[in-house]
Amino acid sequence: GAGVSQTPSNKVTEKGKYVELRCDPISGHTALYWYRQSLGQGPEFLIYFQGTGAADDSGLPNDRFFAVRPEGSVSTLKIQRTERGDSAVYLCASSLIRSTEAFFGQGTRLTVV
Amino acid sequence: AQTVTQSQPEMSVQEAETVTLSCTYDTSENNYYLFWYKQPPSRQMILVIRQEAYKQQNATENRFSVNFQKAAKSFSLKISDSQLGDTAMYFCACHAQGGSEKLVFGKGTKLTVNP
Incomplete structure (x- = not known):
């Protein structure tokens, strides 16, 4: 595709519910990243995929967060038992492998009420 | 570990x-890249300019230029001939080679260009 696409753009969910956030990277980009941006902060790294495998998941805050990329393109970030503190903008980025230029999507704003 | 500090919340x-x-930034890696990203209200992070740490020459992109002081670990962004469309959040970021491929961001500076 022309750019990184993230859906939904906005998601409101109730505390305790399960949510899935989707990222469609630029075609041909084998590297994919998820970041979380809380209000008034810079993005914070969550997880990095090379192809289908998670090469670095050190940023996932706890075991309620999980991400997959089964075919090496689309990725889904999954959050179980959501908490109000999970409210943030979740950004996805993709790049060519070993490239330093990452292209970002417009993010999903998650609000947990 | 890397850290990035932006001391100006608003300009x-x-x-x-x-x-x-x-x-300002801190990293223990010898090879790294520094970036400035712009984030307008649309939320999409847009790359403004990139500097490779091993290059002494400061990067420039049209109206945007950097002052890279490696010894001082300083990386400032200069915007010349400011335009209303430059109004946005600006984030400084560091990417160290050889470790995790992640970007480490500062907290950002909110820039407002007044007519």
Whole structure:
């Protein structure tokens, strides 16, 4: 595709519910990243995929967060038992492998009420 | 571990004037890249300019230039001839080679260009 696409753009969910956030990277980009941006902060790294495998998941805050990329393109970030503190903008980025230029999507704003 | 610090939460400038945004960083890696990203209200992070640490020459992109002081671990962004469309959040970021491929961001500076 022309750019990184993230859906939904906005998601409101109730505390305790399960949510899935989707990222469609630029075609041909084998590297994919998820970041979380809380209000008034810079993005914070969550997880990095090379192809289908998670090469670095050190940023996932706890075991309620999980991400997959089964075919090496689309990725889904999954959050179980959501908490109000999970409210943030979740950004996805993709790049060519070993490239330093990452292209970002417009993010999903998650609000947990 | 890497850290990036932006000490100016907000800045403002008059249209057509010049403004400089500050950034300091720390990394134990020898090979790294530094970036400035712009984030307008649309939320999409847009790459403004990139500097390779092993290059002494400061990067420039049209109206945007950096002052890279490696010994001081300083990486400031200068915007010349400011335009109303430059109004946005600006984030400084560091990417260290050889470790995790992640970007480490500062907290950002909100820049407002006034007419």
